[in-house]
Amino acid sequence: MGGILVVLTLQGGAATPAGLDLLGLAAEIAQVDGGEVTALALGEGGAGAGQGLISRGADAVLYCADPALARHPGEAGMQVLAQAEREVQPDLLLLAADSVGRDLGPRIAARLGAGLVTEATSAALHAGRVEVTRPVFGGKAIARMAATTAQAVITLRPGAGAARAADPSRTGTVRELAVQIAPAANWPTVVRREVEASSGPRLEEATAIVSGGRGVGGPEGFSLLHELAQALGGAVGASRAAVDEGWVPAALQIGQTGKAVAPDLYIAVGISGASQHMVGCARAKTLVAINRDPDALIFDAARLGLVGDYREALPALTRAIRELS
Numbered sequence: 001m002g003g004i005l006v007v008l009t010l011q012g013g014a015a016t017p018a019g020l021d022l023l024g025l026a027a028e029i030a031q032v033d034g035g036e037v038t039a040l041a042l043g044e045g046g047a048g049a050g051q052g053l054i055s056r057g058a059d060a061v062l063y064c065a066d067p068a069l070a071r072h073p074g075e076a077g078m079q080v081l082a083q084a085e086r087e088v089q090p091d092l093l094l095l096a097a098d099s100v101g102r103d104l105g106p107r108i109a110a111r112l113g114a115g116l117v118t119e120a121t122s123a124a125l126h127a128g129r130v131e132v133t134r135p136v137f138g139g140k141a142i143a144r145m146a147a148t149t150a151q152a153v154i155t156l157r158p159g160a161g162a163a164r165a166a167d168p169s170r171t172g173t174v175r176e177l178a179v180q181i182a183p184a185a186n187w188p189t190v191v192r193r194e195v196e197a198s199s200g201p202r203l204e205e206a207t208a209i210v211s212g213g214r215g216v217g218g219p220e221g222f223s224l225l226h227e228l229a230q231a232l233g234g235a236v237g238a239s240r241a242a243v244d245e246g247w248v249p250a251a252l253q254i255g256q257t258g259k260a261v262a263p264d265l266y267i268a269v270g271i272s273g274a275s276q277h278m279v280g281c282a283r284a285k286t287l288v289a290i291n292r293d294p295d296a297l298i299f300d301a302a303r304l305g306l307v308g309d310y311r312e313a314l315p316a317l318t319r320a321i322r323e324l325s
Contacts, residue, residue, distance in 0.1 A: 002035050002089070002090060002091035002092075003035045003036045003037070003038060003088055003089070003090040003091060003092075004026045004029060004030055004035055004036070004037045004038070004090055004091070004092045004093075004094060005038050005040060005084060005085065005088050005090040005092070005093045005094070006019075006022050006023050006026045006037060006038070006039050006040065006058070006093075006094045006095075007022075007040050007042065007081060007093070007094070007095045007096075007100070007101070007104065008022070008023070008039055008040065008041050008042065008053070009042050009043055009096075009098075009100050010041050010042060010043035010044065010045050010046060010049060011043070012045070013043075013044060013045025013048055013049060014045065014049055014052070015041070015049060015052070015053060015056075016096075016205075017163065017204070017205045018096045018098065018158055018204060018205075019096060020056055020163035020164075021156075021158070021159070021160065021161040021162055021163050022094050022095070022096055022156060022160075022161055023037070023039060023053065023056050023057045023058060023161075023163065023164070024056065024057055024161050024162050024163045024164040025094065025123060025156070025160060025161025025162070026057065026058075026092075026094055026161075027056075027057030027058075027164055028161070029092070029123070029124070029125050029130065030057075030059075032125045033125055033128075035091070036059040036060065037057060037058050037059050037060075038058065038059065038060045038061070038062060038084075038088045038090065039053045039058040039060070039061045039062070040062050040063075040064075040080070040081065040084045040177070041053065041061060041062070041063040041064070042063075042064060042069055042077060042080060042100075043065060043069060043070075044065045045065070046061070046063020046064065046065050046176070047063060047065075047174070047176070049061075049063070050063060050174030051174065052166065053174075054170050054171065054172040054174065055166040055167050055168055055170050056163060056164050056166055056167075057164045057170075058172060059172045059173075060172050060173045060174075061172065061173070061174040061175075062084050062087070062088075062175060062176075062177040063174070063175075063176055063177065064080045064176065064177045064179060065176075066080070066179070066181050068181040068183050069181075070190065071183070071189055071190055072183055072187045072188065072189055072190070073100065073103075073190065074103050074104070074187075074188060075183070075184070075187040075188065076181050076183070076187075077100065077103070077104055078104060078107055078108070079179060079181055080177060080179050080181070081104055081108055082108065082111065083177060083178075083179040084177055085108065085112065087177075090151070091150065091151055091152070092130055092151070092152050092153075092154070093105075093108065093109075093114070093151070093152070093153045093154070094123075094154055094155075094156065095153070095154070095155045095156075096155065096156060096158075097118065097119050097120070097155040097156055097157045097158075097260065098204075101155040102118070102155060105118060105153050105154075105155045106118070106153075108153055109153040112151050112153070113149065113151075114147065114149050114150075114151035114152055114153050115146075115147025115148060115149040115151070115152045115153070116147075116152075116153045116154075117132050117134060117145050117147065117152070117153075117154050117155075118134070118154075118155045119134050119135070119155060119157055119260070120132040120133065120134045120145075120154050120155065120156045120157065120160055121133050121134055121135065121142075121156075121157050121159070121160055121282070121283060122160050123154060123156060123160060123161070126146075129146050129147070129152075130146065130147075130152060130154070131144055131145065131146045132144070132145055132146070132154055132156075133145075135279050135282065137275075138256060138275045138276055138279065139256065139275040139276065139278050139279035139282065140275050157260040157262070157283065158204050158260055158261060158262040158283065159260075159261075159262025159283035160283075200229060200230065200233070200234060200235045200236070201233075201234065201235050202235065203235050203237055203252065203254065203259050203261050204259060204260075204261060206234045206235035206261070206263050207233070207234065207263050207264045207265070208229070208232040208233065208234030208235070208263055208264060208265040208266075208267075209229070209234055209235050209236070209237045209254075209261055209263045209265070209266050209267070209281075209284075210225045210226075210228045210229040210232070210234060210235075210236055210237070210267045210269065211225075211236070211237035211238055211239065211254055211266065211267065211268050211269065211271060211281070212225050212236070212237075212238050212239070212242055212247075212248070212269045212270055212271070213238070213239035213241055213242055213268070213269070213270045213271030213272060213277070214239065214241040214242060214245070214270060214271075214272070215269070215270020215271065215272075215291060215292065215293075215310070216242060216247070216269060216270040216310065217270070218245075218247060219246075219247040219248065221247075221270075221310070221311070222236065222238075222242075222247060222248055224310065224311065224314040224315065224318075225269060225314070227314070227315075227318050228267070228314050228317060228318045228321070231318050231321040231322050231325070232265070232321060234263070234265070236248075236252060237252050237253070237254040237259075237261065237281075238252040238253055238254065239253070239254065239255060239271050239272075239274075239277045240253055240255055240257060240258065240276065240277065243258075254277065254280040254281055255276050255277040255278075255279060255280040255281075256275075256276040256277075256279045256280065257276070258280055259280060260279070260280045260281075260282075260283070261280060261281055261283070261284065262283035262284060262285075263284050263285070264284075264285045264286065265284070265285070265286050265288070266281050266284035266286070266287045266288070267288045267289075267290065268281070268287065268288070268289045268290070268291075268298050268302070269290045269291075269310045269314070270290070270291060270292075270310055271289070271291070271296075271298055272291075272293075272296050272297055272298060273289070273296055273297030273298030273299070273300065273301060274297065278301060286303050286304075287301055287302045287303055287304075288302060288303065288304045288305070288306075289301075289302035289304070289305045289306070290305075290306045290308065290310045290313050290314070291305075291306075291307065292307065292308065292309060292310075293307075294307045
């Protein structure tokens with residue numbers, strides 16, 4: 001296998017944890033195969049972030065901070081990615097399974113006539129080609145796939161790779177990508193950005209998540225989840241049922257039509273355990289379920305389970321955690 005191109009979105013001039021995980025996975029594959037890893041950094045701060053990406057496993061860094069990326073992330077990002085692909089000519093392109101990767105991945109694959117696997121949960125080199133796993137049939141089964149084409153494009157969920165510790169001794173090239181972006185009048189444009197206030201970590205980056213479902217009973221019940229999450233230094237999530245009821249914003253939804261997370265600890269409160277939700281939390285290292293229904297499907301996936309009223313369990317658990325910490 002030849003080179004690997006990893007697409008990274010910069011936030012505040014630095015790569016996101018998901019991007020560093022992708023870079024770590026690419027470095028792991030390249031270590032076995034001997035190929036080179038090129039990181040494509042999109043957004044402001046690429047020049048300053050370059051050496052940090054080299055230390056985390058990249059052999060080369062291309063960056064683009066054109067203002068059009070902020071106004072037209074899809075179309076401008078596609079032009080930058082296409083130019084980077086022409087220069088690097090990689091056999092494998094890796095993107096995060098987020099809004100950027102879900103937009104750019106299928107489009108670049110169609111342009112290249114490359115094999116495409118989306119929402120992968122793992123990737124590894126076998127017999128000279130990259131094989132991936134991904135959930136299918138609403139998370140009821142896991143499929144193993146590999147592209148039959150010369151090039152492959154893969155979008156990966158959180159937890160599919162692991163970031164490498166920084167190695168300041170690594171060296172590589174860092175340069176700005178020469179690409180001319182001329183926005184067209186019919187390009188979709190970002191008019192305004194609104195960021196919801198949050199007192200904890202982002203769901204995709206949280207090491208502990210307390211997630212609520214229909215069994216929480218209403219928006220007032222989520223206050224207990226927030227208290228526990230705060231004690232754990234984690235974040236609050238929700239099932240689609242809770243979001244559809246309007247109890248919490250859609251940004252907290254975890255599942256097939258929401259976000260995929262990979263925390264060390266996932267506490268599911270009043271969640272039945274339907275496959276559509278479990279797809280989103282399948283990468284959690286430890287799953288704890290609290291539910292009044294002893295026959296809830298969530299207990300089949302849980303490492304620890306408590307049959308009972310969360311209104312009694314959560315305050316006691318929160319107090320115990322605060323005392324221990």
